[in-house]
Amino acid sequence: LLREAKEKEKQRRAQQVTVERTAHYGLLFDEFQGLSHLEALEILSNESEAQIQSHLATLGGEQLETVKNDLIAIKEIFVPKELDDEVVQAQKADTGEEFVSMLTELLFELHVAATPDKLNKxxxxxxxxxxxASLSTPVDIEEELNEKPEEPGEEKTQKDDKIESDKTEVDKSKTVEEIYMLSIESLAEVTARCIEQLHKVAELILHGQEVEKTAQDQAKVLTNLTSAMCNEVSSLSKKFSDSVTAAGSNMKAEVLNPIINSVLLEGSNSTTYIQDAFQLLLPVLQISHIQTSGSKAQE
Incomplete structure (x- = not known):
């Protein structure tokens, strides 16, 4: 019974830690305006959807079928697809500069005046x-290892060893916690900037200049843009979790693993936020297509 009680307490604490950390990410994501942009994008999306339904209600017969087929064609591009392993590896191999240039290029392809300055920053x-983090961790450890007692000839007692061991554990934990905090803040900020970018794109598609690309072409570009964003946050969370692992090499697994898992979890949550924002763009592109088609018909 005692063992069972201890196990339950351990699980409860692990869950509590995860909840606290998740809440921390949520607060930061909100602080970086991620939630505001997501909500604003949702409003645009809902308004666009309402306009689509109103427009469809005015159509009939062949005209209705044609428009519906167009909308379905756009929607099909938004359906998540499994990428080939080679494509995934190629995308993950992108360096920082490649990511920046890819983003800029994709936004340029959309023919909307949006630059990814905040996201890049x-x-x-x-x-x-x-x-x-990668530079400081090994140095910190090395400094601790190089620390010499005041009297080199004198052997340390067991008590001294324990104090030194405890001190190292505290120092390492602090380093891990610092890296953890940086990782969550980074993921929250980069994700918020991705959402902001997609929100800005939606606004420009709806209210911006004349669109030169078809909605289907824009959907394809946005798919690539979203994919690049998701790969970036996934890569970030993996790198930060590796950093945490390296910094916490002397920590107990039951202490370190929840922290690593938390970083990876937030990386996964980040990609979900971005994918959700991407899906909200569907009605925006669809109504843009309807409006563009209407303008061309009038001409």
């Missing part, structure tokens, strides 16, 4: 933090 900051 957030991403750059995240990678700088990653670099700092």
């Amino acid at each position: 957030a991403r750059k900051k995240a990678h700088e933090w990653l670099e700092e």
Whole structure:
């Protein structure tokens, strides 16, 4: 019974830690305006959907079928597809500069005046933090290992060893916690900037300049854009979790693993946020197509 009680308590604590960390991510995501942009995008999406339904209600016969087929063709592009392993590996292999140029190129392809400045800035900051973490961790450990007692000739007692061991454990835990906090902040900020970018694109598609690309072409570009964003946050969470693993090499597994899992979980949550935002763009593109088709018909 005692063992069972201990096990339950351990599980409860692990869950509590996860809940606290998840809440922390949520707060930061909100702080970086991620939630605001997601909600604004949802409003645009719902308004677009309502306009689509109103428009369809005015049509009949062959005209209705034609428009419906067009809308279905756009929708099919939005259906998540399994990528080939080679494609996935190629995308994951993208370096920072490639990611930046890819984003810029894709936004340019959309023919909307949107630049990924904020997203690039957030991403750059995240990678700088990653670099700092990877540099600081081994140095910290090395410094601790190189620490010499005041009297080299004197052997340390068991008590001294324990104090030193505890000190190292505390120092390492602090490093892990710092990297963890940086990882969550980075993921929250980069994800929020991705959502902001998609929201801005939606606004420009609806209210921007004349669209030169068809809605289907835009949907394909947006699919690639979203895929690049998701790969970036996945890559970030993996790199941060590797950093946490390296920093916590001397920590007990039951302490370290929940932290690593939490980083990976937030990476997964980040991609879900981005994919959700992408799906909200569907009605936006569909109504844009209807409006463009209507304008051409009037001409």
